[in-house]
Amino acid sequence: MDTILSTITSPADLKSMSMVQLTQLAEEIRERLILGVAKTGGHIGPNLGVVELTIAMHYVFDTPTDSFIFDVSHQAYVHKLLTGREHLFDTIRQPGGLNGFMLRTESEHDSYGAGHAGTALSAALGMAVGRDLAGGTEHIVALAGDAAFTNGISFEALNNVAAQTKRLIIVLNDNEWSIDKNVGAIAEYFHKIAMNSTYVSLHDAAAGFVEKIGGKAARHVVRRAEEAAKGLVGRGMIFEEFGISYFGPIDGHNLPMLIETFKFLKTQNKPVVLHAITQKGRGFQPALEGQKKFHGLGPYHPETGETKPAIQKTYSEIFAETLTKLATANDKVVAITAAMPNGTALDLFRPVHPTRYFDVGIAEEHAVIFAAGLAIKGFKPFCAIYSTFLQRSFDQIVHDVALQKLPVVFCMDRGGLSGDDGPTHHGLFDISYLRGVPNLIHMDPVDEDELADMMYTAMLHDGPSAIRYPRGTGPGVRVKEQPVALEIGKAKVLKGRPGAEVVVFGLGAMMAEAERFVGMLEAGGFSVALINPRFAKPVDRECVDRYGVECGLVVTFEDHVLAGGFGSAVLETLNELQIDVPMVRVGWPDEFIEHGKVEALRAKYGLTAEAAAETCRGALEEIVEWRAENRRPHLSRR
Ligand SMILES: Cc1ncc(C[n+]2csc(CCOP(=O)(O)OP(=O)(O)O)c2C)c(N)n1
Ligand SMILES: CC(=O)[C@@H](O)[C@H](O)COP(=O)(O)O
Numbered sequence: 001m002d003t004i005l006s007t008i009t010s011p012a013d014l015k016s017m018s019m020v021q022l023t024q025l026a027e028e029i030r031e032r033l034i035l036g037v038a039k040t041g042g043h044i045g046p047n048l049g050v051v052e053l054t055i056a057m058h059y060v061f062d063t064p065t066d067s068f069i070f071d072v073s074h075q076a077y078v079h080k081l082l083t084g085r086e087h088l089f090d091t092i093r094q095p096g097g098l099n100g101f102m103l104r105t106e107s108e109h110d111s112y113g114a115g116h117a118g119t120a121l122s123a124a125l126g127m128a129v130g131r132d133l134a135g136g137t138e139h140i141v142a143l144a145g146d147a148a149f150t151n152g153i154s155f156e157a158l159n160n161v162a163a164q165t166k167r168l169i170i171v172l173n174d175n176e177w178s179i180d181k182n183v184g185a186i187a188e189y190f191h192k193i194a195m196n197s198t199y200v201s202l203h204d205a206a207a208g209f210v211e212k213i214g215g216k217a218a219r220h221v222v223r224r225a226e227e228a229a230k231g232l233v234g235r236g237m238i239f240e241e242f243g244i245s246y247f248g249p250i251d252g253h254n255l256p257m258l259i260e261t262f263k264f265l266k267t268q269n270k271p272v273v274l275h276a277i278t279q280k281g282r283g284f285q286p287a288l289e290g291q292k293k294f295h296g297l298g299p300y301h302p303e304t305g306e307t308k309p310a311i312q313k314t315y316s317e318i319f320a321e322t323l324t325k326l327a328t329a330n331d332k333v334v335a336i337t338a339a340m341p342n343g344t345a346l347d348l349f350r351p352v353h354p355t356r357y358f359d360v361g362i363a364e365e366h367a368v369i370f371a372a373g374l375a376i377k378g379f380k381p382f383c384a385i386y387s388t389f390l391q392r393s394f395d396q397i398v399h400d401v402a403l404q405k406l407p408v409v410f411c412m413d414r415g416g417l418s419g420d421d422g423p424t425h426h427g428l429f430d431i432s433y434l435r436g437v438p439n440l441i442h443m444d445p446v447d448e449d450e451l452a453d454m455m456y457t458a459m460l461h462d463g464p465s466a467i468r469y470p471r472g473t474g475p476g477v478r479v480k481e482q483p484v485a486l487e488i489g490k491a492k493v494l495k496g497r498p499g500a501e502v503v504v505f506g507l508g509a510m511m512a513e514a515e516r517f518v519g520m521l522e523a524g525g526f527s528v529a530l531i532n533p534r535f536a537k538p539v540d541r542e543c544v545d546r547y548g549v550e551c552g553l554v555v556t557f558e559d560h561v562l563a564g565g566f567g568s569a570v571l572e573t574l575n576e577l578q579i580d581v582p583m584v585r586v587g588w589p590d591e592f593i594e595h596g597k598v599e600a601l602r603a604k605y606g607l608t609a610e611a612a613a614e615t616c617r618g619a620l621e622e623i624v625e626w627r628a629e630n631r632r633p634h635l636s637r638r
């Protein structure tokens, strides 16, 4: 039997539907989400929580004329299903398929792309002011989760709304969850409002009216309920203080109530915020019982929610276990996460050292300055923030940590291609954005054991340091019981001697590919040196000199953009040493890399031994000529 959902090719199709049909549609969407994401993996929990909200928004407003801006936009799957992409839904986060976030190039209904939190209100305000300047009348609606309000940018936007526009609709989607439970005073504040029984009962009464009589009278009741409830709470609503009229809290799953309220809000000639209480994972028991796990995950069993058991520890787990041990031995070690205890695996650290664990919310800029403060007081903060999210804190790293030479350790998980999340989450820029910062050292381990050594080295180092490591598992190397301190800036020569015809540097996760490349060269009769740089800063200048001056070709491999990456650092070093030698850098090009599977993307963009061999062909032929003329690679120093 045809489902209602399968008949929807645009949100306009909703307008003629009855409440019975819309309610049926909500059920169909939930089933479609659960079954579809069971196969593809993705953010099932957040999307199950916004089914009615998204249906009501598309029923009342008219995208793409009106604009929806979702914070992070990981909860935009329902929006995608209702905007002509239902037939593509099984491709979400798959190579060549739908992106897991809103993407302007994917649909005219995706008015603003995202992936990072805290952006919706600022973008929506910018669009509202742009509309006003152009004399437009369209509606701008920002949907942001409760954890988005733990982010400073959200408050920078709130501070400007009332002064800059008369018409902006904010939907606070309050499910009390970030990825983990939401944290901080704002979470407590929302909780108090949502749990205030007076609010809830007033709203149940109002909802009853809406269902019976609907229309203006109902809206009047809703408004009166708000006034009464507000009086009862006796606390100025934080939004009202910002000049934004607060409505709610209302049941974010009550379709008639939501539709009536949105119809009312769109008539308001003032900035408004609707506080909707929702359930993350609603309609799927495993997700309701495991909101943290089902925030975002790989494929799962569509009934039991079971997922494939992990067969190997991830880098994140090695990081957390190592940090736990370091903190047990050193009571100055503290751990900081910005709302990612699960992803960084710091939820393994927390139960062992609860007083030295800090989840600051989605507040990376604050996290870094907070770490600087802790360091001033003699502590050794390990700031675990994904490479991509740490991009937000560049100024804090420079101004608050490096300039003051404070011993903060930046543990950049997802350093490298992040895979299914795509360009908003690939950690491909951290060498570029950190290498120029004085006082800071930058490390990149080739395996789990070296990650532990680097963490130990960072702990002993009296200055700022950064360690990047990839998403997921490594080569599965056993971690020593007692990590060892590495010599700062010292590379590790794995094979070959000075005078080798080709010198290959394999940084971090790309060491495996570099080893394959070395194997191909040796099979072709070339003498090769293979070096693990360990440090992108400082580069091991003495090693580059010793191996570079007599070789015929230098090749670097890195899971990072070429521009300003590790290969660039080697190139600069060769230049400083006045060594003229052909060089090939293997890394990501100067473009945003789409979502997809890591191996496939590396093959597509040439981060493979085969592609490197092809690029090196000319230089390798020249080496063969030298050899035939019995000429050693000339001393290349100018
Ligand atoms: C700058 C930044 N930091 C961290 C994240 C990781 N992240 C993605 S969604 C999320 C939680 C969002 O919670 P909320 O806004 O309440 O939405 P919900 O998932 O509850 O619907 C976090 C921390 C991110 N996307 N961007
Ligand atoms: C939407 C968001 O930013 C997070 O949920 C992110 O997708 C987590 O990434 P990992 O799956 O790599 O932890």
Ligand SMILES: [Mg+2]
Residues within 6 Å of the ligand: 145, 146, 147, 173, 174, 175, 176, 177, 178, 182
């Ligand atoms: Mg939430």
